[in-house]
Amino acid sequence: MNTQQTNQSNLPSDNKATLELRNISRTFGDEWEREEIIKDLSLTVNPSQLTVIVGPSGCGKSTLVNLIAGFDRPDAGEILLNSKKITDPGNDRMVVFQETALIPWQTTLENVVFGPNLRGDRTAEEVEAEANRLLDKVGLAEFKEKYPIQLSGGMQRRAELARAMINNPLVMIMDEPFRGLDAMSRELMQEFFVRLFEENQKTNLFVTSEIEEAIYLADRLIILSNRPTSVRSIIDIELPRPRDFHMLSSPEAYEYKREAMEILHEEAMKSFHREDNSSAAAE
């Protein structure tokens, strides 16, 4: 759809991208019943940083992801990637979705080579070599001929990471990617993901509803307010890198967690009250 956007993603300095959201608003519904999901939200995802967004459930995180990915457009405000306005989906931003979005009728390898081969920006041999390298890196070399349904949940997420990486995006957008995994796989995936990030330092936006996950991964933690959603507060997480799980039991991590929990709790309470009011109004 947007083949023009393709070329820039192959530039060498593509882990230095900045993503900027300026006064974004998004309202759903019609003139009879409007619901403001996002209101005047501004945030910056710094280059080569892992920015994590947390927010109370139902606060419009997925709406935000859809806007950044270009699947949806804001009613007001603009989204800039390296100062260029985003209007449509493009391979300069790759989204890893909540549940797997691997294409069921393609093998793991076919899924990975899908994007580059569609665009034809590299030869099929180059793409396949790169795909094999990435699949090896995510530990799926032996599973490349398998269909997604034959992979475990954790493997599917890694396959998806490989599929996103081969497109060499400027920004990686992770929309609660480890949700639905069992605790063990989730922890392994977090560890794998943090290593991957520390290695390639690609600008990264990670959306989650788990505070521990957020603190473990983040350089910057952005806490969203309740609906209508905007940025409630920003915490810089200054835990050293490379990260490991022991850091989560350090006093600093505990302090971050306490602070974030407090804010989230406040926001969640607002949502409770709002639901009370609306149900009272409905009666």
Place this chain on the structure above:
Amino acid sequence: MTQAAQDTIAPHKPGSSGVSNTPKKRSKILKALSSDTFWRGVVSLIGFVVFWEICSRMKQWTGVEVPWIGKVPPPTEVLEAWTEIFWLPGYWESWYLSTGRVFAGFIAAMLLGIPFGLCLAVNRYFHDIFFPPFEVLRPIPPLAWVPASIVFWPTTELSIAFVTFLGAFFTIVINVLGGAKSIDIRFLRAAQSMGASQWDLFRKIILPGTLPSIFTGAAVGMGITWEVVLAGEMISGGGQQGGGGLGFFIWSSYMGGTVAQVIVGMISIGIAGYLSSSLIRYLGSISMPWRRLF
């Protein structure tokens, strides 16, 4: 006429579907032979035939008639009738004629139904314009089309083919439409963000994503075409014995008073239907390798 025909068919339905399990061993020979499922099926079929034989002959042996089944000739008599007509070209001609009609109608329905269903799914304007009349025509049973069809088409053959086509067409369209609509939006979005054009989305996501529904629609549609063809043949008749397809074969056997032959016709239809749906399942499994893994 049809009512009478259905009355005689109805009590024996279990017979035709039970016997139709036998060809299973031909398709997956070795694997099937060693599976419990296969042997359970064999035992169940033998049990069924023995039960039928005993019930049919009960009056002869004890003077007490078993309700319903007692009126039916026993399997040995049916087999005898079958071996007699097995060598007659007329019997095979019935097979040939019915199969030809089923496939003519079915293939036409697939050729028109799949693109039509896909267009309904992907284009809003197309959907807005063509869906309402489609939905009005869809509930009309294929057999209600018979008189109109005879008026529309110059030959009986074409009328039967048209009614057969209608039987499968609506089912296929509805399945294709439903299947294409239910494709998970994440696949479309993922493909879109990787740079897929509209044509790529159609070719790589919508079409393969709809395949399972296409085959479901085909399997159901195939069943309906057999029903419709046989009913059509009973109504339209044929030149002489065996000249009008399996439906007419049953009808003329009934009129001629050989109930054993009626049952032969019914079992033949069971086998024909089973072979047709096996063929569709087989085509489905080779064209959708990712579905074989469930």
